[in-house]
Amino acid sequence: MIKVQALRKSFGANEVLKDINVTIKPQEVVVVIGPSGSGKSTFLRCINLLETITAGHILIEGKDITDKQTDINKIRAEVGMVFQHFNLFPHKTVLENIVLAPLKVKKVDKDQAREKALSLLKKVGLEEKANVYPDSLSGGQKQRVAIARALAMEPKIMLFDEPTSALDPEMVGEVLEVMKQLAREGMTMVVVTHEMGFAREVGDRVLFMDGGYIVEENIPKHLFESPQQERTKAFLSKVL
């Protein structure tokens, strides 16, 4: 589904990603963990080209998205992204937030987009919030709307960058619940998170990143219970 080959990314002289190689299979849920500054966000942002790649290739369903010929907007329409700070559009209602991209990018007709948006809102448990502005929602509700907004484009893959880090603790659960449901439905997901419980329960595989490398990867049980690398052990001893 996604094949990342020898991916490198530098900001000026600062090389943030150094030779990243990963393959993500359809319907797989890959959790990315690692210390702050290790390049987790940058890695995700490369997958939907929010960052320009310095070297290497990323293939999505065999299509090389780093190729100059590929239409970036088309790729992004197929790769959903959920941000730590939601990035909802404050001047648009919840419903308008969700229908915008289907209307403008996919040219879906109005009624159809609206119907789809309402069913997605129902799915994330917020159908009664369709006509309010994002500012009146709690953090957890905002993030659920952001997930619905990304899903409205019917992406093949969903990327989550610390979706619960900006939330009050009592709101983390409701967002994770939506993500678990997505995983159960077979969505391919790459999730950067500090929620180790989620990683264990839902993750098919965990990648541990440090210093711009994927230091270790394994199924959650093995990675958490018997890490092989010193750096993984050191990191886990701090967060578990």
Add this chain to the structure above:
Amino acid sequence: MDFRFDIIMEYAPYLLKGTLITIGLSLAGIVIGTILGLFIGLGKMMRNKYLAFPFTVYITVFRGTPLLVQVLLIHFGVVPFFIGETHAVAATIIALSLNAAAYIAEIFRAGIASIDRGQMEGARSLGLSHVQSMRHIILPQAFKRMIPPLGNEFIVLIKDSSLASVIAAPELMYWGRAMSSQYFRTWEPYLTAAVIYLILTLLLSILLHSLERRLATE
């Protein structure tokens, strides 16, 4: 001191006509200046530094030189160069528009820059193009923040239109000066003109305030 209302009455038709021309000049300056300013502001924000450079120069030159100098250059130099003769009203509109555009470009740029980067990323991540993201996400939000500084700029523009009296564009200040030199009076013509300018700028302030309030509650 005797205050001669009779000469104000005598000049009333001219002052009224001048006021209408002042309003016309200002409106033209506001509309053309805003449109030009948007393009210049966007131009200055282009990633390519070489393409952005001319816009930076434009803003620097028009903000860094007196409007009076610009009015004179355009009236006696630029307009005759193109149409072969002077034209005070056209020269005033051109000068006001070009000058306001430089300030408005900066207002637009600052307004756009004040919108959180996440907004653009959120829009782009959904597959919207840069232009679509600007149009649907960034500009509507930036516009709200631009209203107060734009309002200030429009008020400055109304007041600055009085410089056109120097090149004999028949606006409010021109008639004020005509009245003053005919009767050798100071208070009557200039106080009257001041009051009319004040009324115009106050009306504009009120209008902008209500627009701001309406957008805020939306």
